[in-house]
Amino acid sequence: MSALATRLFRGRERVPALDPADRGLAYGDGLFETMRVADGHVPWWDAHLARLALGARVLGFPAPEAGWLQAQARALLEGAPEQAVLKLVLTRGAGGRGYAPPAAPEPALLLSLHALPPTPAALHLRWCRTRLSLQPALAGIKHLNRLDQVLARAEWQDPGIHDGLMLDARGHVACATSANLFARIDGRWLTPALADGGVAGLARAWVLANAADAAQATLRPDDLASAEALFLCNAVRGILPVGQLDDICWPSHPATETLRRDLGRELSAA
Amino acid sequence: MSALATRLFRGRERVPALDPADRGLAYGDGLFETMRVADGHVPWWDAHLARLALGARVLGFPAPEAGWLQAQARALLEGAPEQAVLKLVLTRGAGGRGYAPPAAPEPALLLSLHALPPTPAALHLRWCRTRLSLQPALAGIKHLNRLDQVLARAEWQDPGIHDGLMLDARGHVACATSANLFARIDGRWLTPALADGGVAGLARAWVLANAADAAQATLRPDDLASAEALFLCNAVRGILPVGQLDDICWPSHPATETLRRDLGRELSAA
Numbered sequence: 356m357s358a359l360a361t362r363l364f365r366g367r368e369r370v371p372a373l374d375p376a377d378r379g380l381a382y383g384d385g386l387f388e389t390m391r392v393a394d395g396h397v398p399w400w401d402a403h404l405a406r407l408a409l410g411a412r413v414l415g416f417p418a419p420e421a422g423w424l425q426a427q428a429r430a431l432l433e434g435a436p437e438q439a440v441l442k443l444v445l446t447r448g449a450g451g452r453g454y455a456p457p458a459a460p461e462p463a464l465l466l467s468l469h470a471l472p473p474t475p476a477a478l479h480l481r482w483c484r485t486r487l488s489l490q491p492a493l494a495g496i497k498h499l500n501r502l503d504q505v506l507a508r509a510e511w512q513d514p515g516i517h518d519g520l521m522l523d524a525r526g527h528v529a530c531a532t533s534a535n536l537f538a539r540i541d542g543r544w545l546t547p548a549l550a551d552g553g554v555a556g557l558a559r560a561w562v563l564a565n566a567a568d569a570a571q572a573t574l575r576p577d578d579l580a581s582a583e584a585l586f587l588c589n590a591v592r593g594i595l596p597v598g599q600l601d602d603i604c605w606p607s608h609p610a611t612e613t614l615r616r617d618l619g620r621e622l623s624a625a
Numbered sequence: 626m627s628a629l630a631t632r633l634f635r636g637r638e639r640v641p642a643l644d645p646a647d648r649g650l651a652y653g654d655g656l657f658e659t660m661r662v663a664d665g666h667v668p669w670w671d672a673h674l675a676r677l678a679l680g681a682r683v684l685g686f687p688a689p690e691a692g693w694l695q696a697q698a699r700a701l702l703e704g705a706p707e708q709a710v711l712k713l714v715l716t717r718g719a720g721g722r723g724y725a726p727p728a729a730p731e732p733a734l735l736l737s738l739h740a741l742p743p744t745p746a747a748l749h750l751r752w753c754r755t756r757l758s759l760q761p762a763l764a765g766i767k768h769l770n771r772l773d774q775v776l777a778r779a780e781w782q783d784p785g786i787h788d789g790l791m792l793d794a795r796g797h798v799a800c801a802t803s804a805n806l807f808a809r810i811d812g813r814w815l816t817p818a819l820a821d822g823g824v825a826g827l828a829r830a831w832v833l834a835n836a837a838d839a840a841q842a843t844l845r846p847d848d849l850a851s852a853e854a855l856f857l858c859n860a861v862r863g864i865l866p867v868g869q870l871d872d873i874c875w876p877s878h879p880a881t882e883t884l885r886r887d888l889g890r891e892l893s894a895a
Contacts, residue, residue: 357646357721358645358646358722361645361646363645371642372641372642372643373642373643373645373650375628375631375633375643375735375737376627376628376631376737377650378775379650380643380647380649380650380714380716380735380769381657381714381769381771382653382769382770382771382772382774382775383652383653383769383770383771383772384771384772384775387651389722414772414775414776415779440722442722444650444651446650451627452628452659452710452712452737452739453742453778453803454771454774454775454777454778454802454803455778455779456775456778456779458782465645465650467645467646467722469722472723485762486760486762488758488759488760489758489759489794490756490758490772490773490794492755492756492773492776493772493776498772499650499651499652499653499772500652500653500770500771500772501651501652501653501654501724501770502652502653502654502684502760502763502768502769502770503760503762504652504724505648505652505654505684505724505726506684506762506763507724508723508724508725508726509685509725509726512728524759524760524794532724533723533724
């Protein structure tokens with residue numbers, strides 16, 4: 356599925372192509388955001404920008420000025436489909452050979468518009484063998500070093516499997532390749548703590564703030580097997596109920612449906 | 626230090642620019658090699674290609690055909706300085722949004738020629754706070770997920786510090802940001818085992834094969850403090866004796882000088 360439209364910038368200058376010396380390519384030295392678009396707007400724009408700014412502080416290069424960035428996004432979103440996806444990639448920009456960051460980086464920015472992917476009524480998941488790296492220095496931010504997820508997603512080709520769950524290096528449940536996970540255990544929604552890896556998802560934060568008794572916890576595979584319900588969540592598709600994980604099946608759960616409806620309303624509202 | 630010359634390919638077709646949807650940019654989904662050039666040739670060409678092929682197998686996409694790749698490298702190296710550096714970046718190529726690798730990837734290849742960096746007589750090193758991620762699935766290969774090294778290298782700006790040593794997540798000595806490490810302990814050259822991270826360096830392999838009694842071992846910071854000598858090594862600059870690590874100083878050691886001369890002769894021979 357290729358992009359519907361793309362715009363590329365070096366600093367604030369629109370450019371036709373990425374510099375081959377860009378450190379996003381050389382080292383994955385950058386960040387991304389994947390945003391739900393509704394009627395030409397991004398409902399969670401401010402939260403995406405806040406995570407981008409945090410990531411830029413962690414990596415040590417400047418994030419674009421918010422007003423300028425919003426104007427560029429608006430220009431790209433003119434004429435976008437009613438429901439769509441806006442992806443943003445921000446890198447440290449070009450550099451010389453070697454890891455030392457340039458003293459005055461000129462970040463590169465790529466904005467691209469994509470069709471909203473279809474949402475199955477209930478997800479079919481599997482366990483991945485590839486584990487999530489332990490790297491506390493990068494935990495939470497949405498950086499471009501994504502080979503863990505690429506290797507995990509490459510473990511299956513069956514289009515009937517929608518996503519895969521990953522453990523971290525300690526054997527604790529971490530996340531799906533492209534979403535965070537909640538499990539309903541003893542009447543509470545629990546999600547893995549992400550001190551050592553994973554992404555501080557915006558939908559995850561919404562659930563932690565809005566669902567009664569939601570909390571972070573250490574989860575093991577056995578905890579999921581005995582859970583009343585599971586769902587994945589991300590900022591593009593909201594809450595996705597899990598119907599099956601390998602051989603374990605779950606019926607629809609009313610608590611999941613309530614959250615799904617509430618978050619769906621927020622994400623698709625312009 | 627910008628590239629002296631650059632050539633970019635999609636599959637075997639020379640192209641003017643990288644596709645903005647390239648997965649090397651999106652996810653660091655690719656590999657690189659950094660090669661010493663002497664008189665228009667790369668003395669360790671076959672070993673670089675073997676490591677590239679291994680990395681491509683691990684990531685699951687095709688490496689370029691060896692004869693074709695050598696012809697492209699030769700064309701770029703015509704008129705190169707007597708001593709130089711050839712960098713190769715190979716990505717899985719363009720893909721849609723999402724981690725699933727395309728069924729029929731068309732890898733992108735970037736070849737660039739750079740000046741050989743100066744080599745100090747003895748290195749001054751420091752310890753880095755950033756630790757190397759644990760990811761056995763990627764250990765040994767030279768992939769494009771290099772934020773560990775970028776963050777570690779960003780810890781100092783003092784040009785008098787040449788490189789930094791990194792520990793892994795367990796607190797074992799791992800490597801320098803851009804080279805592997807050997808320590809002379811009880812008359813033997815020991816280098817960290819790399820089962821959980823790091824790069825299987827070609828200079829490291831040369832030392833393990835050519836130095837008497839060289840071996841892999843688990844090393845802790847205290848082991849380095851009491852070592853008779855340390856050196857870093859990589860395929861571009863060969864063996865680099867360490868003169869200082871934070872407050873600890875070492876004089877020149879005859880065993881290091883012998884290895885340096887032997888490896889230097891091999892690397893600079895056309």
